[in-house]
Amino acid sequence: MRLPNTAAAGCTEPRRSVMLQPCKRKYRKEHKGRNRGLARSGSSIVHGALALRALSRGRLSSSQLEAGRRAISHSMRRAGAVTILVFPDKPISRKPAEVRMGNGKGNPDHYVFEVRPGRIIYEVGGVDDHMARSALRLAMPKLPVKTALAWR
Numbered sequence: 001m002r003l004p005n006t007a008a009a010g011c012t013e014p015r016r017s018v019m020l021q022p023c024k025r026k027y028r029k030e031h032k033g034r035n036r037g038l039a040r041s042g043s044s045i046v047h048g049a050l051a052l053r054a055l056s057r058g059r060l061s062s063s064q065l066e067a068g069r070r071a072i073s074h075s076m077r078r079a080g081a082v083t084i085l086v087f088p089d090k091p092i093s094r095k096p097a098e099v100r101m102g103n104g105k106g107n108p109d110h111y112v113f114e115v116r117p118g119r120i121i122y123e124v125g126g127v128d129d130h131m132a133r134s135a136l137r138l139a140m141p142k143l144p145v146k147t148a149l150a151w152r
Helices: 062-075 129-142
Strands: 050-054 058-061 081-084 090-094 107-115 120-125 147-151
Touching: 050 129, 058 062, 062 081, 062 107, 062 120, 062 129, 120 129, 129 147
Parallel strands: none
Antiparallel strands: 050 120, 050 147, 058 107, 081 120, 090 107
16 A cells, blocks of 8 residues: 655654544644635546546545545455555644633644545556456445546
């Protein structure tokens, strides 16, 4: 399994075993923003032969990405290579339970990746087409966005 470069993700420490999340950020909190338009980058297959492409927009959490990766790896019986091409680096803040409204913004709770239509999420290579297709189909229901298979 290939993960994004830790230096490019702003991470100088070894990767935590918990889930995908950045090690260090310049600012802890971020505006909500708007997820509009199509994917400007990451819309072409680079590493593998088959890929999973997003058809709708949404937020992918690190646990959803990990669940999809596990489904693909388990289906391929650890043969071939799975590449995750997205990294959840946008913090989502949340206030603690039973706390009154006001008194500022909550603390960062988890990290997400805002996916746009056309973005490649997973790539699979090193296995035959039938096995790769069935593996990627198992990852589709694990993600909250509509996806389709893409190939070179």
